[in-house]
Amino acid sequence: MSPHDPSLSEAWSRLAPGRRLHGIAAALLPYTAEGAIDWAGFERHVARTRAAGLDVAVNMDTGFGDLLTPDERGAVLAATRRALGGGVRFYAGAYAGDAADPVAGYRASVSAIEAEGGTPVIVQCPALHAMPAGAKADVYRAVAGAAADGALGFELSPRFAPHGEIWDDETFERILAVPGLRGAKHSSLDRATELRRLAARDRARPEFRVYTGNDLAIDLVASGSDYLLGLATFAPESFAARDRALEKGELGFLERNDALQHLGNVAFRAPIPAYKHAAAVFLHMTGGLGGDAIHPRAPRRPAADRALLLDCAVRLGLVDDPERAWCEHVAPHLGDGPAG
Secondary structure, eight states: OOTTOOOHHHHHHTOOOSOOOOEEEEOOOOBOTTSSBOHHHHHHHHHHHHHHTOEEEESSGGGTGGGSOHHHHHHHHHHHHHHHOTTOOEEEEEOOTTOSSHHHHHHHHHHHHHHTTEEEEEOOOHHHHTSOHHHHHHHHHHHHHTSTTOEEEEEEOTTTOTTOOOOOHHHHHHHHTOTTEEEEEEEOSOHHHHHHHHHHHHHHOTTOEEEEOOTTOGGGGGGTOEEEESGGGTOHHHHHHHHHHHHHTOTHHHHHHHHHHHHHHHHTSSSGGGHHHHHHHHHHHTTSOSOOBOOTTSOOOOTTHHHHHHHHHHHTTOOSOHHHHIIIIIHHHHTSOOOO
């Protein structure tokens, strides 16, 4: 642990019920059994997420953004606009790719996102890793400054993807000072690091939003974070109901959060990138998608996980007939008999 990590009393002192959250779900990009993008399923899921009361982020880790071609990411942006209709803002990952000049690569991606009315989320690239804090902040300043309505930063644990990196504290302090950044998604999966981010934010720039990406500690919203979570794509209505309970100061926030955190603990255990397969299985199991296929190059969960995911769905009240769901979604994959 860092010597600057907050104490238990400092962590408790941050708890703040009665706060309206900004919740963003990183949308899963579903596939067909033949390995093609399921565009109709994707558009329905995007529309459902927005109707639930959450904003939508696409081309993020949950949407296989790093595995898509630039043309595919462009098609995702267009499909998102179709699903949401005009005038509804969404968020989208901006990638530099392997460009020799990361700033130029990012700016091209930002331009494509803004052409569809989206807000860019600057996804890290390997070229940034070796840069000192000041140089990294300069890249974000140049990219966010080119965005008409600002952008979000994004620090991602390499446990999610190899292109990710968790900033040191000096880098985060410099990121806070970038005017074009309105906030940053923090995905270290480390509670103490995120609490330090919140404390630094409060000191230097209170209006800057820290969006938790910690799917293993989603209660950080009660400590001052907003969220941009892959877990939220599993059950957007359940997240929205939890958020309303927090805003109203209702005890139900804790009960709903517990059930969602149980799902997060099941879905986001190692190897973490396989959570996207868990999302597809869960959404199929609960009626949100017509199938559970994912990107052909993405890792899968074992068949036994279906029993765990069904239990999570039951706890959240998302399955009307657990026995039938077992017969349809679990037993055929475990060799326990035919589907009912």
